Amino acid sequence: MTEVLTLAKAINEGLRRAMADDDRVLMMGEDIGTLGGVFRVTEGLKTEFGENRVLDTPLAESGIVGTAIGLAMRGYRPVCEIQFDGFIFPGFDQITSQLAKLTYRNEGNQTFPVVIRVPYGGHIGAVEHHQESPEAYFAHTPGLRVVSPATPQDGYTMIQQAIRSNDPVLFFEPKSRYWQKGDVDRDAEPAALHASRVVRLGTEVTLIGHGAMVSVLLQAAEIAAAEGTSLEVIDVRSLSPIDYAPIIASAQKTGRVVVAQEAPGSVSVGSEIAATIAERAFYSLEAPVLRVAGFDTPFPPAKLESNYLPDADRVLEAVDRALAY
């Protein structure tokens, strides 16, 4: 049965189902219980599952992640919410030095099925530290898996897959898409958690992105189509590992690729995708792989975010450059 849900509600329903399916699944985070989270993604879960399953924690990100590690050692499957992207850094050490490395240190004798949910990205006009895109730090860290849903359907299914993973998963939720509605089929056969996906077929240029950027790319493709240019769009979905097969196939087909992201472009996920396309599809390329990204600055004050964040026009400007080769 298909229903129409917002992304926030779809993730909420995915969390609810994961908690119902496995009583070792716990929610942890700041304001996630009684309040239901500042974005209400965990709304109703404390009422339904009780305070021993939905933990309103002290305000301490390292504490949240560090105690989640201990709970995982005890056999729990904690799902931590980091309230905003820019607040993940107090927990960075526990994520990168401990959570990411513990399976390795333990030589596989213990697994760490911890999910860290991170509302991320701009477009909401918020103050400093509330609109960042820190995915690359975690995609760069061995031992972590990093994914980002772009649609309510993926929000519903991918959060459950992430919780079932026996490895730690960073789950980046595009907060600007929380209120966008889409079809969700609870019984649909899900795509693999780490599969990238062609979401619009085209022939001339391939656009690649994840999270909120996917809707920007689709918008750009729509505009281009009206002007007679055919763009293909790929939703990467998983930033670590990246499923390159659809990406390379598309690059070989179109010969031109634009990789777009909200994060600063230098040393980014987009850089990695561009480098890999160059390595694996060199003889198919008609133009260098181009990056469209946030500038290499801190996220600016909110009144400047529309100048900072890549939009459809910035993507199309890069498309024009790619086509000019």
Added chain:
Amino acid sequence: MSYTAATVQLLSPEGELVENDLSAPYLPIIEKLDEARLLDFHRQMVVIRRFDIEAGNLQRQGQLALWIPSLGQEAAQVGSGYAARPQDHIFPAYREHAVGRIRGLDLMRIMEMLRGLSHGGWVPEQTGNFHLYTLVIGSQSLHATGYAMGIALDGASGTGDPERDAAVLVYYGDGASSQGDVSEALIFAASYQTPEVFFLQNNHWAISVPVERQSRTPLYLRAAGFGIPSVQIDGNDVLASYAVTSSVLDEARSGAGPRFIEALTYRMGAHTSSDDPTKYRENEEVAFWSERDAITRFETYLRGRGVGDDFFHEVATEAEDLAADIRAKTLVLGSPPSSKIFAHVYSEPHPVMDAQRDWLAEYESSFEESAG
């Protein structure tokens, strides 16, 4: 920073039982111990000190990349290690070799780690729930607290059955006390009233920085600010370490919430084999603590109870045998295969690991072919 008016001491540096208001609640715990357990205390302290010296020698001879001595801290570790029950979980820092041995860890696992063959890799289920060493200072305090939260959620503490109720014993030091993670661990422990004992070994030096720079207040007093009852003990007194840890572990297991022990001891050696303590501390201080040595005073106590030379000779022989065994086993340790680089980075299949492992295998085998 030495003993204070609040320091619980059951055995004086002269090897005599201390009877005062502070020791009174704990002396009955010692009185209940049988002779064999007292002899175990001594045996473990002597053997681990000999192991420590042998490992240090092996490092100096190029057989280990690093050695982390526990010299001087044997009483704090042996007493608290014996206080834990089998169902308890131990989260060490990286110097708790004696606790590991008491819980059943093969000391060769430590040698392999410090020779560069592993990052630990032992299995807590097979080592008396003695978890892995953690080298980032204080990080394990949060893992311990999360584990203790899990024990409480499982209903595995606070049932009133001392044979079943479990607790967590977590070790860290005076340096770690300055880490944010330790404060957060104390906060979470208090918030969720975890069955947990924080065992702070104050060995007075965080590499070259003295505890006076870490704290303007005795460290046990910090616990009150988190709402956690605390005790300061003479960490060179194995009886105090055992009795106080037993007592507060019982409280933690019973569901009364977390407890905190500051054990005053002294790092008689270097921080690690890479350190040179002569650059930053005075001989007088080392001499002061040498006079309060754990093993000397306990031997005096045991002899006062009638334990004779035979026992001490037997223990010395056991220590020599263990040292020789460790040396022999260390010298024949091989190297792991290069495929170990990629093993267990993830617990489930991962295309990048597979591709890079295969590439390295092919690359390395290409040299074998050209050599052949």
